[in-house]
Amino acid sequence: MxxxxxxxxxxxxxxxxxxxxxxxxxxxxAAERSLREQALRRMYEPAPIDPPSVRAIARDLEIEDDAAIVDALAAYELAWRPILEGPVQIVRERWPVCFSIDRQQGDVRTRHTPELLLLLQARADAFRAADVADEALFGRLLAADRADKSKIDPIASTRRERRRRRRELLGLPDRLPGTSIEPLELITTVAVDPEILEGVLPVLDEWEAELDAALVARWSRNEAIERMQAATRIDLGPEWRRLLTGVERDRADRELAAYEEALVATEIPRRNINAEMIGALGFRVPPLTHLEIVRSHHELAHPALFVEDLRLERLIREVLASDELDERGRTDVENLIAATAERLNRLGVAAAKQADRSLASRYRHVSDAVPLVDLGADPTIEDDIDAIRDEIELLDAVLERRQEFDRLVRPFAGLGADVERRVEGHRAVNASFDRRDRWSRDRLRDALLELGIRLDERNLDIDPDPDAESGFDR
The missing domain is CATH 1.20.5 (Single alpha-helices involved in coiled-coils or other helix-helix interfaces)
Structure with missing residues (x-):
């Protein structure tokens, strides 16, 4: 050449x-695509607890009866065999027909054919059977003999492990931030004192018991919604948007959107339980420790609230690091924070609860209280009124909390010129946030009045009695 x-x-x-x-x-x-497929498969194929993990659980439960552990493992394997050979195998056979991972973006591609309904039914059968098998395993572990010197409560500790496994088995990816927080992990990041951990165990046990029931309810409703969603898409058929008229297409879009909203709404009960638990911890841990826990909860579940936590924390850190402060000045700042911590905690917990209430109002028309057959109905005027009222109350809570932040930092201005400059800059940003939120609140109040008028007009059409009580005033 x-x-x-x-x-x-x-x-x-x-x-x-x-x-x-x-x-x-x-x-x-390819590695990332494989990881995404594995994560997706875990939602459709339950897996048994492997023998080393069962033995580790037995050690944590201080079980010394090795024969009982061996028997429990054998029975567990026997219980899982028909699950793996039956519904799990059906899922695996239909998997490539129903799902694929996009090579460019990594998005999940779902093919809506009758094969998908068979896969979803098999998934439901597999997970329910898996939960039954797990229940039997932990029952056998509970019955096993403990070490003579064991001081742990066998029933409470076994139930704790059982609930942890169920969260792992039936846990679903969060569609809302921070729904699936693990409180023990949240606490251990800020409180490592063994006495503190021992003091919060009753709260955690109560939380886990409530969460366990909510978890099962969420999984069951989620699974049912996904099957209805799949059935609707299958009935519509491929290229359905090209075939339906404008009105029909809009109706189908509303129905499919309602399913997506209903899947989001299944997370709200768990979020409510989480918020109640975070509040209850305030009676079990020191105020400054609780302040860190509340802040961590905001970071995970309520990013908008966390932004303000972060700004306050940054200012305090800058003030404490200032060369203008002597040791006495730093002590005064720390004492002021400690004295304010309890009120800040109450306001932080209240704001988080109100944020979740506002979220619940927004999704009330697709909440767990709505029968599955009624999904797809538009929110009523009453729903819209409740949602706006809750949003106004959320803004009230945010403004009150920010006002408390302002009261906390105002005295810092007398600690030196550099500190005063930082404090005034912080307060100026807060004032800007306040103006934004007050403007939003005023507009929401206007919207509330307009909806009240519409509700009264609708009620007059239904009941022309002029003496009838206004629905808006109720």
Whole structure:
């Protein structure tokens, strides 16, 4: 091959290699795609607890009866065999027909055919059977003999492990931030004192018992909604948007959107339980420790509230690090924070609860209280009124909390010129946030009045009695 031809060939080869290599930058890697598929499969294929993990649980429960552990493992394996050979196998056989991972973006692609309904039914059968098998396993572990020197409560500790496993088995990805928080992990990040941990166990046990029931209810409703959603998409058929008229298409879009909203709404009961638990911890831990827990909860579940926590924390850190403060000044700042912590905690918990109430109002028309067959109905005027009222109350809570932050930092201004400059800058930003939120609240109040008028007009159409009580005033 002549040098010129060889050079052209090499250039062509390099251009091909570059072209082939470029999509790797745009595509997700094979490893990432594999991880995403594994995460997706865990939602459809339950897996048994492996023997080493069962033995680790037995050690944590201080079980010394090795024969009982061996028997429990054998019975557990026997219980799982028909699950793996039956519904799990059906899921695996239909998996490639129903799901794929997009090579470019890594999104899940679902093919809505009758095969998907068979897969979803098999998934439901598999997870319910898996939960029964787990229950039997923990029953056997509870009956096993403990070490003579064991001081742990066998019933409470076994139930704790059982509930932890159920959260792992039936847990679903969060559609809202911070729904699936683990309170023990939340606490241990800020409170490592063994006495503190021992003091919060009763709260955690109560939380886990409530959560366990909510978890099962969420999984069951979620599974039912997904099957209805799949059945609707299958009935519509491929390219349904091209076939339906405008009105029919809008109706189908509303129904499908309602299913998506209903899936989000299944998380709200758990969020309410979490918020109650965070509040209850205030009676069990020191105020400053509780302040850190509330802040961590906001970071995970309520990012908008956490932004303000973070700004306050940054200011306090800058004040404490200022060269203008002597040791006495730093002590005064720390004492002021400690004296205010309890009120800040109450306001922080109240704001988080109100944020979740506002969320619940927004999704009330698709909440767990709504029968599945009624999903797809638009929110009523009453629903809209309640949602706006809760949003106004949330803004009230945010403004009150910010006002308390302002009271806390105002005295810092007398600690030196540099500190005063930082404090005034912080307060100026707060004032800007206040103006924004007051404007939003005023507009929401206007909307509330308008909806009240519409509700009265509707009620007059239904009941023309002029002496009838206004629905808005009730």
């Amino acid at each position: 002549r040098i010129r031809d060889a050079t052209l060939f090499l250039g062509l080869l390099l251009s091909i290699m570059t072209f082939v290599g470029r999509p790797a930058d745009a595509q997700i890697s």
